[in-house]
Amino acid sequence: MSTTAPRFGWYADDFTGATDTLAVLARAGLRSMLFMGVPSAEALIAAGPLDAVGIAGAARAMPPEAMRAELAPVGRFFRQIAPNVLHYKVCSTFDSAPHVGNIACAIQTLHPSVENRWVPILGGQPSLGRYCAFSNLFAAAGTGGAVYRIDRHPTMQRHPVTPMAEADLRVHLAQQGLQGITALHYPLYEADALPGSLNTLLGHGATAVPEVSNVSDTPFVPTLLDLTSADQLASVGHLLWQQAQRARLLAVGPSSVAQALIACWDAQVSAPASALAPSPGPVxxxxxxxxxxxxxxxxxxxxxxxxxxxxxxxxxxxxxxxxxxxxxxxxxxxxxxxxxxxxxxxxxxxxxxxxxxxxxxxxxxxxxxxxxxxxxxxxxxxxxxxxxxxxxxxxxxxxxxxxxxxxxxxxxxxxxxxxxxxxxxxxxxxxxxxxxxxxxxxxxxxxxxxx
The missing domain is CATH 3.40.980.20 (Four-carbon acid sugar kinase, nucleotide binding domain)
Structure with missing residues (x-):
């Protein structure tokens, strides 16, 4: 996976999610480092050659004005190091709101740092019990727990800052100001119709996909993609990587963005992590x-x-x-x-x-x-x-x-x-x-x- 420039860059809107993406990439054999803010030249030198460069942030807890101030230098940094894919990593439950952690604001701020007009948004991360079907998000309550539609999830519907009152992520994101969201739903994956459907969206509006509007005049085309099973990752990853090779791409979603690309690259995820050694002292x-x-x-x-x-x-x-x-x-x-x-x-x-x-x-x-x-x-x-x-x-x-x-x-x-x-x-x-x-x-x- 050695590259002159990193093939993958990510900014995580909180620190805990940042380390999940770090783990996904590192276990696939990519030389990966997560920086606490835009890294200095000295920090990049100390890290050595990298295939994946991450920045842990706190945009999830910020109002839009603070988000723009936070993300503008992030965009400039990633434009300079030029990864094929820039991933805006959000929580797998997509909890956000117009006034805090606004995902539309993040896309609008970061998109000028890439060239590709298409902005894929991946709903779901099956490895964590998060599933997106026909644009509606479902989440397990705890590891292996019962699965609920996100607006009926016992915790997320009552989140103290960003309660989730809408399960359709297109509606949820439109409420934050992301207009003209198209969608590619999972039956297209089984029919191997993803590339053709995307070409229709990008070239002639959304006429091939029902119930979405023509967005050909917007500076970018946001498209929500379902994920209901790990078996779908490779198909989604191929679509993302094909577009990223044509022009550098901004993708949005949880760590499933990295998982999809890894499946496309045929990167061999290492054997399950060995048991954690006992701590030599008090924890x-x-x-x-x-x-x-x-x-x-x-x-x-x-x-x-x-x-x-x-x-x-x-x-x-x-x-x-x-x-x-x-x-x-x-x-x-x-x-x-x-x-x-x-x-x-x-x-x-x-x-x-x-x-x-x-x-x-x-x-x-x-x-x-x-x-x-x-x-x-x-x-x-x-x-x-x-x-x-x-x-x-x-x-x-x-x-x-x-x-x-x-x-x-x-x-x-x-x-x-x-x-x-x-x-x-x-x-x-x-x-x-x-x-x-x-x-x-x-x-x-x-x-x-x-x-």
């Missing part, structure tokens, strides 16, 4: 997610000393934050694995209203202080885990990391990465980041490694 985990799935994972983490944290006090009471840090460090220094959590489990209070915006940065600052305190005490941490998308994004920034590479898979959708930092106490740190919907009930126990 520190922080759960900032309010997801019921994360709550169940916290309850099942019986190998840890569990410390409930009052989210509001953490964000607004310096003395309380310092006392929490001391309690965590005391447990670690006594040789215990420690799991601190702000979710509504075992009596800890959950943030509400405007308080929630301050919790993630306060949590991240505390994580960084614990890591630094352990290093100062001569007992640096070797492995940490963070649950919660916003908390993960802030924590990586607070830890002052410049990059992550793939180490192993803890469970589907959850990656353990190796951290790179100019600070020797953090360089080489093993870091697990996970979103609220990801992982089985035993996730935190798995993080400890094989016994």
């Amino acid at each position: 520190f985990a922080w759960a900032g997610s309010l997801s019921p799935i994360t709550a169940a994972q916290v309850q099942a983490a019986t190998s840890y000393q569990r410390i409930p944290v009052d989210a509001h006090r953490l964000a607004h009471d310096i003395a309380y934050a310092q006392a929490t840090q001391r309690a965590i460090c005391a447990g670690l220094q006594q040789g215990h694995h420690v799991l601190a959590y702000t979710g509504p489990t075992d009596g800890a209070s959950a943030p509400s209203g405007g308080a929630s915006a301050a919790v993630a940065p306060a949590s991240a600052a505390l994580v960084a202080r614990v890591v630094q305190a352990q290093a100062d005490n001569g007992t640096p941490l070797g492995r940490i885990g963070i649950a919660g998308g916003d908390t993960s994004s802030h924590a990586v920034q607070a830890l002052q990391l410049w990059g992550l590479s793939y180490q192993t898979t803890v469970c589907p959708g959850v990656t353990l990465s190796r951290a790179y930092s100019a600070d020797p106490s953090r360089d080489g740190l093993e870091l697990m980041l996970k979103g609220g919907q990801m992982g089985g009930t035993d996730l935190f126990e798995r993080l400890l490694g094989a016994g």
Whole structure:
């Protein structure tokens, strides 16, 4: 997979999803690095030759104006290094809204950095229990859980920031300002009709596909593609790669974008990741997610000393934050694995209203202080885990990391990465980041490694 220029670039709208795409690419044999922001020339040199270059961001939590400021330099960077495919990686549940994480805004900002007029949007990632059929998105509730239409999903329909009230992704994205969305539905895959249908869309509007309008006068043509089975990945990947070889392409979707291209390239996914080695020292985990799935994972983490944290006090009471840090460090220094959590489990209070915006940065600052305190005490941490998308994004920034590479898979959708930092106490740190919907009930126990 060696190339002069990377063949694949990606920007992830949150840090947890960024590491999932990193894992997909690395396990397929591509030399891949995830950078914490647009990388400097020095960081690119330190990373060495790469087939896939990623940037972890936080656009999912930003209003449109901030998204444009975030993504403009990203677009300039990827135009300079010129990957064949630029992937705007979104959460597999597509949770977003006109006022925050606006996917239409992202497309409008990034599209000038590529030449291809076609913008494929992949719905679904079957490997994570996400399925898109006739443009409607369905998602499992937890690993192996029951599958719901996204607007009836027990968690996503009640998401505290971006509740999903619409299952048809064409309608969902149109509400964010993405007009003229066409669609290619999965029966076309079985009939081997994808290339011809796409040529019709691009050349003569949407006359060959019912119920969509002619978009030939727009600067780009957004097209939603179904994914209901892993067997469809190669067909979709061939379509994407064919277009990317004609002109550089912007694609949108979860890690299934990378999976589809890998299937097209016939890249051999490596054997299942070997069992995670036991951590040589105490593991520190922080759960900032309010997801019921994360709550169940916290309850099942019986190998840890569990410390409930009052989210509001953490964000607004310096003395309380310092006392929490001391309690965590005391447990670690006594040789215990420690799991601190702000979710509504075992009596800890959950943030509400405007308080929630301050919790993630306060949590991240505390994580960084614990890591630094352990290093100062001569007992640096070797492995940490963070649950919660916003908390993960802030924590990586607070830890002052410049990059992550793939180490192993803890469970589907959850990656353990190796951290790179100019600070020797953090360089080489093993870091697990996970979103609220990801992982089985035993996730935190798995993080400890094989016994």
